[in-house]
Amino acid sequence: MKRIALLGMPNTGKSTLFNRMTGGAARVGNWPGITVELLSGKILLGGDMVEIIDLPGIYDLHGYSDDEQVVRHFLHDNVPDLALVILNTTQIERQISLLLQLKQLDLNIVVMLNMADEAKKFGISVDVAKMSALLGLPIFLLSAKYGSGYPEALQAVTKALRYPTPGMAEHLRSQLEQDEHIETEMARVLKHTVQVPARLSDRLTEKLDSVLLHPWLGLPIFFAVMYLLFQGIFIFGQPIQGGVAAAFTWLRDAALVPLLAGLPHAIQGLLLDGIYNGVATVAAFVPIIVLFFLFMAMIEDSGYLSRAAFLMDALMARLGLDGRGFVMLLMGFGCNVPALMGTRVMRSRAMRLLTMLVIPFSLCSARLQVFIFFTAALFSARAAPIVLFSLYLFSFATAILTALIFKNRFKNTEPFVLELPPYRFPTFRQMVLRGWVEVRHFLRRATKFIVAGVVMVWLLTHLPLSAVPAGADTLAGMIGGALQPFFAPIGINEQLTIALIFGFIAKEIVIGALAVIYGLSGAALSGALGHQLDWVQAYSFMLFTLLYTPCLATVATLQSESKQIRFTALSLVWSLGVAWLVSFAFYQGARALGY
Amino acid sequence: MSATNLAALHPGDTATIVSIHAEEALHLRLLALGFRTGKQIEMIRKASFSGPLQVRIGTTDVMLRRIEAAKIEVAKS
Structure with a gap:
């Protein structure tokens, strides 16, 4: 089966395109040469099944971050039949460097200039035919979010796959530091093909930022947003969770108990109280995970997660974490499981592990049930809220202590330099696909x-x-x-x-x-x-x-x-x-x- | 025109990058984000409590910590 690798910088809409191509039918898998799992999906293209692999977003093919090494090792050990390179058109004047680096590897390449809709809004114009001729590569403008330009691009991919794979010569694989001429090549291509207005006019993002990142208002707004999300997951999730539990109990009483009545008592107990209850426990997590990732997709795709990182970084940097870790820690107060899965937005493995070490100390809603029962049984009505509050304080204190103790063991070596993407409206389709993929991942792994x-x-x-x-x-x-x-x-x-x-x-x-x-x-x-x-x-x-x-x-x-x-x-x-x-x-x- | 480093700029200031004194990993990341000698850079805002900075370079808004910004030498315009 032929393989297509999706390559691009972070914030290019690569995952959105991946989801559109595979329709959410992606699976997580292991690959030779690398230790992290990658999403891949099989689709029918021009009569043949092909496999599409979503590689992590990288800035530089020769960089030192965890993701950059993963991509390098992947390309080295699994040369794809086609590299589909996704560039963000609004940032083409710097993203083209990655394309030129990939071109040096002699891969079979099709280029997609994504976010064409946004670029048009900004007044950026690209002469695609001329760029295509200058680079000697097929190039397409597209909007992965809305699907425009998508059919033409897919046709080009099908066509490109008909050519035999050039393979990667050994001298090209080792030639990884020769970037000097990329700068001049970049300038040459850009000069003739791209027009960028002197000043971008994204008034909406600027106006929103002046409020959401305000020196005094920013943090209160952030906490209010987090509180609303938290309440949202709780308010919507709790009844659904209750409904799922009730459905499982009903099924057990109405169907399974009579069905198994003939079996010996101990076997009945094992099947019903052991295995069946285990399945029911897993199922009870599903609504919470779906909701969590619906909300997370909303925050992440809208661009607010990077803003949260900006706001909370002053505090979190001292703990060896970053602002995104704080969002996950807060989410852990609802349920630790999706919060742990959510740490995937952190691309540095060390920081991700440190955050995962801290999250289990978040006082989740399940523990809260125990505490409410015990405080009601042993403390006066006046003392009970203070007791509960003190437990929340202990929860925060141990989380902070854990981060401080282990921050040198899980030392983050990646520079904290992040893009602040413009605010975008995530589409409902994007959010649902995300929730679905995560739930399947959880079910497969945890059951x-x-x-x-x-x-x-x-x-x-x-x-x-x-x-x-x-x-x-x-x-x-x-x-x-x-x-x-x-x-x-x-x-x-x-x-x-x-x-x-x-x-x-x-x-x-x-x-x-x-x-x-x-x-x-x-x-x-x-x-x-x-x-x-x-x-x-x-x-x-x-x-x-x-x-x-x-x-x-x-x-x-x-x-x-x-x-x-x-x-x-x-x-x-x-x-x-x-x-x-x-x-x-x-x-x-x-x-x-x-x- | 006066020489200083990026962390010392005030919101609203624009400057030109003179040189980048960063270790290789940071240098590569900055390059990929469009930080190059001679490029115009604008300080958008600074987070409270000595938090990170938001700067604009070309069409990209980037956040970085003050400690890293101090490694970028700029000439204020």
């Missing part, structure tokens, strides 16, 4: 991991079969007992320890697990907890719940995004260690003070 984890915890809490489920005689009970030397110093008893083992799957089921363990539910459970625990123990339990492993889905996502067992393990060990130390310091400190 097995999560189902396996849920089954394991079911086995732990139900074996041996003679024991009372989740009781002291089960494997979980024995582990809880064995772990007591660790948990007693932080004031967590055996029953709560078993609940924490459940909490490893998802914090949503901690309260449900406690109901099973105590054999009580609702008001009776909070009464029993209030009777058995004092506030110091309860607060210590909440601190531990806040800081230790968020949930199985988060662990699965950490692994699928980092693709490094060592990193996932580091995140697990670090959060467990911090959880224990903080709870220990609090519990022993409070006891020493006589509480």
Whole structure:
């Protein structure tokens, strides 16, 4: 099968074009010579199936950033049959350097001058026929967003693929530093073919920036926007999530329970409480992920994400992160999973890993449920909000502390020099495609991991079969007992320890697990907890719940995004260690003070 | 015309790039974004709390940190 590689600088609309070509039917895959996954899709072109690969946006073929190395290694090890080079027409006078670098590699090239609509608005005119003759390459003007010029360009691609691939001579592969004549070549081509007005007139972007990046108003507006997004995901996502959960429960009660009634009790339990509940847990994340990426696509494609980076960079630079990391950290307060997936906008791997190490400390909505239950059970109505607020403070403090401690280990070496693209209206199609691709990615990666984890915890809490489920005689009970030397110093008893083992799957089921363990539910459970625990123990339990492993889905996502067992393990060990130390310091400190 | 560095410009100032004293990775990135000796550059705004700068060069708006901007020598016009 022939292969087409999409190449271009960041902010050229390359991904939009990729989505248009593949119709969202892209898959993530590995390639020889590189360690990151790339999106690719197969389409029918002129009667043959061809594979299109979306390479990361790069500024310079010879640059040192992670992405630039990925592209270089990809081209070296997987010479494409055709390089489809996408240039942003509004910035053609500098983007053409990348095209000339690629041309030196003797690739089979078709050039697309994208964002033709925007360039026209700016008064930039390009003599395509003349440029095509000067460079000896087929060149097309197009607007990937609206689809104009697209059919002609596709025809040219089909035609270009008929030629045999020239292949890349070894001396060309190694010739990577000879750029001197590119400057003069650039000037020559541009002089004859491109007219750029002396001053660009993008009044809308300038007006918006004067408000959104205002020295005093910028930050409050940013926080208001973040708050609205957060609320939006919560308000729309919560009912859908509830609906999905209800649908799964209904299906279970109406169809699966009667269907499996004939099987032995233990097998029924394993299938229903183990595997089926695991699937339901995964499914419950889907609405949140879809919404998150709909909103993220909106922020990113509109150009506001770069502005957020501009506004928050002063603070985040001190933590070894950048402004985009802050957006993800905030999103983590809704749900850690999409926030971790969202770190893909950061192109430097070190910074991305550091951000991924920090995000799990964000107090997500699932943990909030546990805290609301516990504060209601053990604190007065007046103290409860203060207790909740203090947990948010702990969440922020540990996130900052983690960044400070690890910022030298995950040192970002890429220069922080970013483009601020003009504001654009993202199309609905773009947003939906994005959400869809991300959900498929999550489902494919996380399902097995999560189902396996849920089954394991079911086995732990139900074996041996003679024991009372989740009781002291089960494997979980024995582990809880064995772990007591660790948990007693932080004031967590055996029953709560078993609940924490459940909490490893998802914090949503901690309260449900406690109901099973105590054999009580609702008001009776909070009464029993209030009777058995004092506030110091309860607060210590909440601190531990806040800081230790968020949930199985988060662990699965950490692994699928980092693709490094060592990193996932580091995140697990670090959060467990911090959880224990903080709870220990609090519990022993409070006891020493006589509480 | 007075010689200074990019980080020292005030919003609204325009200048010409005299030279870039950056390490190779930064230098390449700046080149790709259109920073070349002799090019006109305009300071658009500076973020509060010693945050990054927004500059305009040709048709591109770029944000960069002050520490990196200090490596770019410019002549104010």
